[in-house]
Amino acid sequence: METQLPDDFKCPISLEIMSDPVILPSGHTFDRASIQRWLDAGHRTCPITKLPLPEHPCLIPNHALRSLIYNYTLVAPSKSQPCPQPQTLVSALTSPSSPLETKLKLLTQLARLTKHDSALRRKLTEWGAAPAVLKCVESDDSNLQEKSLSLLLNLSLDDDNKVGLVAEGAINRVVKVLRLGSPDCRAIAATIITSLAVVEVSKATIGAYPDVIQALVWLLISGQGREKKEAATALYALCSFSDNRRRAIDCGAVPILVGLLNSGLERAIEVLGLLVKCKEGIDEMMKVNGCVKVLVHVLRNGTSRGIQYGLFTLNCLCNCCKRLCFEAINQGVLEICMGLMEEENEKIRRYTSSLVQTLRDKHAIA
Helix, strand or coil: CCCCCCHHEECCCCEEEEEEEEEEECCCCCEEEHHHHHHHHHCCCCCCCCCCCCCCCCCCCCCHHHHHHHHHHHHHCCCCCCCCCEEEEEHEEECCCHHHHHHHHHHHHHHHHHHHHHHHHHHHHHCCCCHHHHHHCCCCCCHHCCCCHHHHHHHHHHHHHCCCEEEEEEEHHHHHEEEEEEEEHHHHHHHHHHHHCCCHHHHHHHHHHCCCCHHHHHHHHCCHHHHHHHHHHHHHCCCCHHHHHHHHHHHHHHHHHHHHHHHCCCCHHHHHHHHHHHHHHHHHHHHHCHHHHHHHHHHCCCCCHHHHHCCCCCCCCHHHHHHHHHHHHHHHHHHHHHHHHHCHHHHHHHHHHHHHHHHCCCEEEE
16 A cells, blocks of 8 residues: 555655654654654754754644545555556546446546556646546535545645645535535545645635535534544644634534534544634633533543643633633642643643643632
């Protein structure tokens, strides 16, 4: 499988498919195990840029890429088979006379070819494949829709294609799938939103489309496990742009995310950690009964990343409301903070210290 997946999914150090991609302060992504060995060996430069790194560089999980890799392995065909030249396949796909079965085979072949060839992904868009693929995405046939979404996901992996796919009308088609598609199609559609939103300029464009964020929030409510997770990942990618945070809040995302977090979907705390950066987000979280209790539960039982976002979110809330400070203390946050002060993770220690200082400043503790 490793030789078939896109080169973008491979760690620059090990040249193997990344299982836990993390971002260095230099902006480049590596597999955690490989970059940790590099750092443990005493290196304090980026392996790619050779620029200096901090003494204790923070490794930020690249959840968007990890999600893409996971979903890619699910939708990519496992068997290879000979096929005609790609341009011939594109010509057949764009032909109005091609029957359904032919289109299914063409999409399967093109998805197999593009999963490991970034140059071919660019070529397909140059040959006019995007409009034909998007037309198939609109099909009422669930098999055709799923295979076309798989190919669309492949095409979206290339940065040169992302803006062009948005301009071609990909977003409206994907939003329709989020609403009406099969569970598998809806999960892939949410992953496509994540992929397209990787480009900074596209975050604002995608978020401004009618119903995009609303459809993702709706999927948080109506979807199954994988759909909810991919919808939360897409919201996380979009909400790094401030205007999209307000859109998500206006769509009622806050109480839904708190409920999902309480049910065990830890990805929800990452989105809440972005929404709490605006006043509207804080106001909405203060209205949710039990929000502090859920956040304290994350501090007690969450992963390292979940704890970081939980500390940040709780600190923002407590900084705005003395009542929430006392509520957090009653939930045992001080005892948890005492343990977190001993954590190896520097960011957790720093966020813990900030939360304790906030509690002191609000005279909630001596």
